[in-house]
Amino acid sequence: MTTFPIRFWAMALLAVAGFSQRATYNGLPLQTADNGGLFLPDGFEATVVVDSLPGRARHLAVNDNGDIYVKARFVRNKDEAVIALRDTNGDGRADIIKRFGGLERERGYGTAMRIYNGYLYFASELYVYRYKLKPGQLVPDSPQEIVLSDDHKHGIHEHIAKPITFDNAGHMYVPFGAGSNTCQEQNRIPNSPGIDPCPMMTDHGGIWRFDANKIGQTQRDGYRYATGLRSVVALDWNPVDNQLYGLQHGRDDLLRTYAAQFSPWQSAVFPSEEFFRMTEGMDGGWPYCYYDQIQGKKVLNPEYGGDGQRVGRCDRCEQPLIGFPGHWAPNDLLFYRATADAANGFPARYMNGAFVAFHGSTNRAPYPQAGYFIGFMPSENGRPSRNWEVFADGFAGVDPIVNVSDAAYRPMGLAVGPDGSLYVAETEKGKIWRIRYTGNKQTFGPEQLAQMEKRKTLSHIRTPDQLTDNLDKDKPVVGSNIYGVYCAACHQRNGLGDSQRFPPLAGSEWVLGDKKRLIEVMLKGLEGPIEVNGKPYNNVMPQHSFLTDEDIAEVLTHIRQNFGNTANAISTAEVSAVRLATTEKKADKRRGAVKSRRSTTPGTSPSGF
Structure with missing residues (x-):
């Protein structure tokens, strides 16, 4: 405490x-x-x-x-x-x-704080907890109990917070959000088709109902209430x-x-x-x-x-x-x-x-x-x-x-x-x-x-007019066109992020540090917990390998030399070299996987097993 x-x-x-x-x-x-x-x-x-x-x-x-x-x-x-x-x-x-x-071990943000039936319930990204409240106690001295554990393997940390509510019959309702934008084959990649039927819908993308008075539950103990x-x-x-x-x-x-x-x-x-x-x-x-x-x-x-x-x-x-x-x-x-x-x-x-x-x-x-x-x-x-x-x-x-x-x-x-x-x-x-x-x-x-x-x-409430509310109307496009289309939605036009899900680019060690790591993030994407400027973030940066080497060099140079950043430029040759190394590494992995399967398949190994 x-x-x-x-x-x-x-x-x-x-x-x-x-x-x-x-x-x-x-x-x-x-x-x-x-x-x-x-x-x-x-x-x-x-x-x-x-x-x-x-x-x-x-x-x-x-x-x-x-x-x-x-x-x-x-x-x-x-x-x-x-x-x-x-x-x-x-x-x-x-x-x-x-x-x-x-x-x-929890670093990412969660949500939910409710009082129900004499208990204080709250949630992180992966757990729903509760404490028994006692009259007069601000901090309960009762043991912390885990009501629900999210035991899925979360490769993508999108939409996994656990808000909760309770009905009048002793049930607790918990969403299991879908770790995707639209269940694409490649999440958030332009023109990547959606998977049909979406496999996530078996255990995500809906609301599950649980026993509010039982501890030690996982999703398998619940009932899918809505999808x-x-x-x-x-x-x-x-x-x-x-x-x-x-x-x-x-x-x-x-x-x-x-x-x-x-x-x-x-x-x-x-x-x-x-x-x-x-x-x-x-x-x-x-x-x-x-x-x-x-x-x-x-x-x-x-x-x-x-x-x-x-x-x-x-x-x-x-x-x-x-x-x-x-x-x-x-x-x-x-x-x-x-x-x-x-x-x-x-x-x-x-x-x-x-x-x-x-x-x-x-x-x-x-x-x-x-x-x-x-x-x-x-x-x-x-x-x-x-x-x-x-x-x-x-x-x-x-x-x-x-x-x-x-x-x-x-x-x-x-x-x-x-x-x-x-x-x-x-x-x-x-x-x-x-x-x-x-x-x-x-x-x-x-x-x-x-x-x-x-x-x-007011403009933050009304539906914007297509012409008069366009902030770029009659203004030259400032900075990188590529940044405006692919980056600004998350990291914002001023490079400061949103303080919640999307980290800042201004002063970021990820931007100003090792060039190779920065290029790899653009090519391969990034997911899971990271720290930027001393604050934790846990979300998904989609890969942008569909952009050309020239485009990636241009946008990375833009973020290294704007928003108060003063790092040197990234060249097309540097991007090409990292892309080639990344491609060769993937090919080596594929060859290794094939070799491994052959060595464990009857009739294919040298020993004849």
């Missing part, structure tokens, strides 16, 4: 809690010193519980006594996965902060209609992998982030289909013969309740429940409605990045309405958002406190807000929502 001095945190909390500079875009304010920098419907107030956390923050949960438990974004050592916070003097700010839980879901991070059970709900992250790279078929605008706004009512046995359609929210229908992915119009087999897939614009990254879902007498409970309009935390896009260039707000859907007949609202905005602090690093904060986790307050955690600094209602509940209505409805016109 790690304890941080109260004096240190007191100093941090005296820092500016919100944005001190005011700015506007299309007449709407973007920054405010009020409400910890957030814009909320009239009658709501926000206070900052903690300005930043070691390890930053993913999901969170609030106990009956107000203690807050946060899933850390960065976990390097044992007993650092959970951050526990307590307010001892009632001022709304945390003055005790401690860390505990998790395994030493056709590439990556689900936002997941919650709606007790009103007694049904599971979740949002799927849509596929990426329409432009990068099928530039002849899709424009930059289409790649920015499609495919939809789909909000599903996840009935037992449903099929969301991945990897064969995606949802086009403008046409209002599911269409075939290009890897399976789609052209943006063809429906084909997709008419048999589940249609979403709402198709949110592409790449908004819905990362938490919460059905709001509070007792009628809760001191800071929300007006009746919000009861049983659904809040969604949109973490924000990374790959919308040359259009502004989008999302970065909290959305809300009122409850209608026990289900979320299709008419969504902006509940909390201002996290980014800028508009338009050109690069992910421009955004000050990115909302991630949602939880409700015992007094009805809504807690929001963000990932960039580990900031947490507490939002409560202090107005007149009886008079709350359209007038109090009017300013939030206007915020839908």
Whole structure:
């Protein structure tokens, strides 16, 4: 357990809690010193519980006594996965902060933090843990139990975080995301066809149901509840209609992998982030289909013969309740429940409605990045309405958002406190807000929502205009064309990455160091845990051997001499030499494999076995 001095945190909390500079875009304010920098419907107030956390923050949960438990974004050592916070003097700010839980060998980020049936559940990429909570204890002294282990061999670390939720009958629901963009023969490689049928669908790309009260489970102990879901991070059970709900992250790279078929605008706004009512046995359609929210229908992915119009087999897939614009990254879902007498409970309009935390896009260039707000859907007949609202905005602090690093904060986790307050955690600094209602509940209505409805016109929320919102309109293309098509979606136009999945190129030892290693990364790709500028990353860099030696030399020289980097150039000859050595090494491996098979096959070895 790690304890941080109260004096240190007191100093941090005296820092500016919100944005001190005011700015506007299309007449709407973007920054405010009020409400910890957030814009909320009239009658709501926000206070900052903690300005930043070691390890930053993913999901969170609030106990009956107000203690807050946060899933850390960065976990390097044992007993650092959970951050526990307590307010001892009632001022709304945390003055005790401690860390505990998790395994030493875990370095990548996980997610999930839920309290269920007297236990604190949380998850990493590969495990779901729990602790028995005891009244009055901030850090439980009960033993850590492993409820679920992901025992697959993960060659690709995409979409393997483990968000969780619970129903009313003792079941736990856990997504097993698919380690692929669209189940291609070669993941994320241009024009590589999709595998049909996709072999991943037997044990990935869906939601599995488990016994919430049993420890030591693996996926084989569960039941596949829903399928056709590439990556689900936002997941919650709606007790009103007694049904599971979740949002799927849509596929990426329409432009990068099928530039002849899709424009930059289409790649920015499609495919939809789909909000599903996840009935037992449903099929969301991945990897064969995606949802086009403008046409209002599911269409075939290009890897399976789609052209943006063809429906084909997709008419048999589940249609979403709402198709949110592409790449908004819905990362938490919460059905709001509070007792009628809760001191800071929300007006009746919000009861049983659904809040969604949109973490924000990374790959919308040359259009502004989008999302970065909290959305809300009122409850209608026990289900979320299709008419969504902006509940909390201002996290980014800028508009338009050109690069992910421009955004000050990115909302991630949602939880409700015992007094009805809504807690929001963000990932960039580990900031947490507490939002409560202090107005007149009886008079709350359209007038109090009017300013939030206007915020839908901001470029990080509206559907971009193909011409006027193009950030490169009437401007010469700066830098490398190759970088813009194949690299900027992940590493961003400014080379700073997104601080979560994609590492920075600026100042990176991988970029500025050994040339041969850098060229090999371009040719062969890279996957698994690495460290860049002192921070851990665990994702997939696809191979780019389809580019010519001249193209690879050009783009690598570009990244070594931009973004503040000043390394020397990489020549075409250097790329050619590494490619030749790589090809010869592969050929040697193939010859060795053939020789090995022959030596162990009856009748082929010299000894006659």
